[in-house]
Amino acid sequence: xxxxxxxxxxxxxxxxxxxxxxxxxxxxxxxxxxxxxxxxxxxxxxxxxxxxxxxxxxxxxxxxxxxxxxxxxxxxxxxxxxxxxxxxxxxxxxxxxxxxxxxxxxxxxxxxxxxxxxxxxxxxxxxxxxxxxxxxxxxxxxxxxxxxxxxxxxxxxxxxxxxxxxxxxxxxxxxxxxxxxxxxxxxxxxxxxxxxxxxxxxxxxxxxxxxxxxxxxxxxxxxxxxxxxxxxxxxxxxxxxxxxxxxxxxxxxxxxxxxxxxxxxxxxxxxxxxxxxxxxxxxxxxxxxxxxxx
Amino acid sequence: xxxxxxxxxxxxxxxxxxxxxxxxxxxxxxxxxxxxxxxxxxxxxxxxxxxxxxxxxxxxxxxxxxxxxxxxxxxxxxxxxxxxxxxxxxxxxxxxxxxxxxxxxxxxxxxxxxxxxxxxxxxxxxxxxxxxxxxxxxxxxxxxxxxxxxxxxxxxxxxxxxxxxxxxxxxxxxxxxxxxxxxxxxxxxxxxxxxxxxxxxxxxxxxxxxxxxxxxxxxxxxxxxxxxxxxxxxxxxxxxxxxxxxxxxxxxxxxxxxxxxxxxxxxxxxxxxxxxxxxxxxxxxxxxxxxxxx
Numbered sequence: 314x315x316x317x318x319x320x321x322x323x324x325x326x327x328x329x330x331x332x333x334x335x336x337x338x339x340x341x342x343x344x345x346x347x348x349x350x351x352x353x354x355x356x357x358x359x360x361x362x363x364x365x366x367x368x369x370x371x372x373x374x375x376x377x378x379x380x381x382x383x384x385x386x387x388x389x390x391x392x393x394x395x396x397x398x399x400x401x402x403x404x405x406x407x408x409x410x411x412x413x414x415x416x417x418x419x420x421x422x423x424x425x426x427x428x429x430x431x432x433x434x435x436x437x438x439x440x441x442x443x444x445x446x447x448x449x450x451x452x453x454x455x456x457x458x459x460x461x462x463x464x465x466x467x468x469x470x471x472x473x474x475x476x477x478x479x480x481x482x483x484x485x486x487x488x489x490x491x492x493x494x495x496x497x498x499x500x501x502x503x504x505x506x507x508x509x510x511x512x513x514x515x516x517x518x519x520x521x522x523x524x525x526x527x528x529x530x531x532x533x534x535x536x537x538x539x540x541x542x543x544x545x546x547x548x549x550x551x552x553x554x555x556x557x558x559x560x561x562x563x564x565x566x567x568x569x570x571x572x573x574x575x576x577x578x579x580x581x582x583x584x585x586x587x588x589x590x591x592x593x594x595x596x597x598x599x600x601x602x603x604x605x606x607x
Numbered sequence: 608x609x610x611x612x613x614x615x616x617x618x619x620x621x622x623x624x625x626x627x628x629x630x631x632x633x634x635x636x637x638x639x640x641x642x643x644x645x646x647x648x649x650x651x652x653x654x655x656x657x658x659x660x661x662x663x664x665x666x667x668x669x670x671x672x673x674x675x676x677x678x679x680x681x682x683x684x685x686x687x688x689x690x691x692x693x694x695x696x697x698x699x700x701x702x703x704x705x706x707x708x709x710x711x712x713x714x715x716x717x718x719x720x721x722x723x724x725x726x727x728x729x730x731x732x733x734x735x736x737x738x739x740x741x742x743x744x745x746x747x748x749x750x751x752x753x754x755x756x757x758x759x760x761x762x763x764x765x766x767x768x769x770x771x772x773x774x775x776x777x778x779x780x781x782x783x784x785x786x787x788x789x790x791x792x793x794x795x796x797x798x799x800x801x802x803x804x805x806x807x808x809x810x811x812x813x814x815x816x817x818x819x820x821x822x823x824x825x826x827x828x829x830x831x832x833x834x835x836x837x838x839x840x841x842x843x844x845x846x847x848x849x850x851x852x853x854x855x856x857x858x859x860x861x862x863x864x865x866x867x868x869x870x871x872x873x874x875x876x877x878x879x880x881x882x883x884x885x886x887x888x889x890x891x892x893x894x895x896x897x898x899x900x901x
Contacts, residue, residue: 323709327633336630337638339621339723344631345701346764347641353710378765379772403710407639410768415617416647416697416727418764418771418795429633433710457751457815458787461769469763470640470712471672474704475755477712478673493752493787493814501712520787521751 324405326395326432331387341427343409346418349427349468350374354404355564356396357596361404363563364392366526371408374465379420380410383428391430401435403564407468436564443588446571446580447486447560452476452501456492458520466523476501487560489552489573492521497547503562504528507555508583513542514551527561530591538590540583557581566595618699620689620726625681635721637703640712643721643762644668646700649858650690651890655698657857658686660820665702668759673714674704677722685724695729697858701762730858737882740865740874741780741854746770746795750786752814760817770795781854783846783867786815791841797856798822801849802877807836808845821855824885832884834877851875860889 327335343349352367361367368385375382388406395404407429414421454476462469476488487500497516499505504525506515513535518524535542552558558570558578567588569580621629637643646661655661662679669676682700689698701723708715748770756763770782781794791810793799798819800809807829812818829836846852852864852872861882863874 324634329633335633337633339623339629339631339725340618341638342768344635344638344643344703344723345645345762346768347762348765348768349638351639378769405710409638416699416730418767420768420772429638431633436710454755455753457753457756459749459751459766461748462751462765467765468639468641469765471642471756471761471763472753473712474636474640474642474714475672478714 324431324433328391328395328428328430330428331391337427337429338412340413341409342411342413342420342424343407343427343468345413346410347467347469348378349407349409350378350380351408351466351468352406353563354392354396354406355595356392356399356402356404358401359397359399360596361392361396362595363526363530364389366529367406367563370466370524370526370529371406374467375408375426377461377465378410378467380408380426383408383426388428395430395432399432403433403435405431405433407431409468442486443566443568446569446578448484448572449500449558449560449570449574450480450485450488451574452488452490453479454490456490456498456521458492458494460520463521464518464524473501486568491549494520495548496520497549497552498522500560503560503565503568506531506559506561507547507551508557508581509551509555511556511583513540513583513587514545514547515542516547517544525561526563527566527591530594531561531567531587534590534594535587538586540586557584559584559587566591566597618725618727622685622689622722622724624722625685631721631723632706634707635703636705636707636714636718637701637721637762639707640704641761641763642672643701643703644672644674645702645760645762647857648686648690648698648700649889650686650693650696650698653691653693654890655686655690656889657820657824658683660823661700661857664760664818664820664823665700668761669702669720671755671759672704672761674702674720677702677720682722689724689726693726697727697729699725699727701725703762736780737860737862740863740872742778742866743794743852743854743864743868744774744779744782745868746773746782746784748773748784750784750792750815752786752788754814757815758812758818767795780862785843788814789842790814791843791846792816794854797854797859797862800825800853800855801841801845802851802875803845803849805850805877807834807877807881808839808841809836810841811838819855820857821860821885824888825855825861825881828884828888829881832880834880851878853878853881860885860891
């Protein structure tokens with residue numbers, strides 16, 4: 314444990330640029346502007362899950378924000394080393410623009426990225442949620458739309474923080490959010506999929522939202538299992554008529570929504586089929602209920 | 608100089624929570640989510656300018672983001688101490704949500720804000736710009752709209768960083784930005800005022816943008832000098848028919864726009880009158896040309 318003295322923060326291991334450390338420069342542009350990207354990587358049986366997808370997304374994000382990314386081999390080796398000693402853990406990787414060379418928004422020519430790697434304990438949670446589903450609310454906050462940032466898992470996350478602060482009932486797992494123009498986007502920390510007319514659909518993320526790795530995996534795998542899947546502009550009306558709804562992220566995998574804004578939903582066959590389909594990729598046995606087993 | 612070794616960063620003095628320090632916890636929510644607010648305070652003749660407006664805005668921002676703000680007297684004393692030894696300097700104050708107690712967007716109950724105070728040298732700049740005006744472009748990036756964040760000087764600034772990265776010509780001082788729905792908002796680091804039909808107008812900032820302290824000062828002072836001033840929804844058509852345009856922020860005061868997107872503008876009488884009006888508040892003599900004098 315090398316968290317800063319006096320904090321109750323739960324990270325149990327932190328590296329900065331590959332070295333054991335707990336602090337970053339007060340001049341880092343990640344701190345001043347949220348100018349960074351992150352990945353939250355689920356690790357099970359000592360191994361990071363979907364690491365290739367995480368590192369590819371990080372690389373794409375670096376390209377879009379104009380960062381020179383850290384070497385992929387180095388990142389992969391570090392994440393593997395963080396994962397190895399634990400049966401289950403969460404490894405968070407943050408890459409910022411680095412220490413500012415001057416005050417102000419303009420970037421310097423010689424800034425080099427700061428890499429922060431943190432290991433957290435696996436979240437304590439009801440192991441049966443993957444089977445029985447979760448209760449979800451509709452968020453009041455509407456996400457701003459900016460194609461330049463859409464899809465990225467960047468560090469400008471005040472909207473998600475404010476949306477998450479709208480409720481404190483622990484029985485509610487997530488809130489679904491619309492954008493300023495009324496498009497359905499995602500949860501605060503998950504992507505959302507609907508089954509509409511027997512087809513699997515998820516919101517297009519060209520104006521806002523984070524393109525999650527589990528979302529990507531599902532869009533890739535579903536057609537091979539005979540389930541047509543597509544990204545689409547979706548609205549509240551689509552949400553209301555969906556026959557199945559589920560959430561995805563790297564940690565929870567696929568989690569059925571059994572109640573949305575007070576209305577009960579059945580956990581359906583498409584959701585179950587997809588849970589079985591991705592289980593091998595998540596180092597889970599193929600029965601969904603085992604997804605939360607310790 | 609206590610900037611981290613190996614960096615070329617220009618801050619010449621840094622305090623964290625009132626103590627001489629250069630680094631912050633890698634678990635700070637300011638770093639993870641940009642969950643913070645900042646103030647950029649111009650200091651001249653050893654004294655911070657418009658400090659009361661800065662600290663009031665910071666307090667309002669803390670209230671909106673749900674932070675318990677640091678004591679105002681403590682902040683004021685620290686900024687005064689930072690300003691005192693220098694003829695001119697820029698003091699930046701950052702207040703973040705503090706060190707995270709857990710991973711994820713949900714806030715802990717006992718997080719205490721982190722306060723970072725930095726002193727930078729006054730920017731090197733052509734001293735005649737306040738008199739002769741600046742050249743400005745129209746930015747391609749459009750700002751996302753979110754009323755929950757509008758007006759705040761928060762640390763989610765990727766949009767401004769990307770907009771500033773659109774040009775590198777040092778002869779261009781600023782870019783004016785529209786929002787996703789086409790409303791004129793501001794520059795990347797300044798507010799904008801237009802003279803329309805002999806009236807002073809500036810964009811309403813209810814959907815996005817930072818409500819600057821110089822903007823606030825002008826809206827307060829102008830009517831007393833016989834200049835009607837109002838916040839209004841503005842578009843590209845308003846910009847095209849403006850008889851005068853100027854930019855404001857805490858450092859530059861009022862800076863006339865003499866060229867916008869290749870079109871020449873005259874520096875007009877309203878701009879000059881307002882420069883003279885605010886000069887005493889900025890510790891400047893009343894002739895605008897003296898605004899940049901060393």
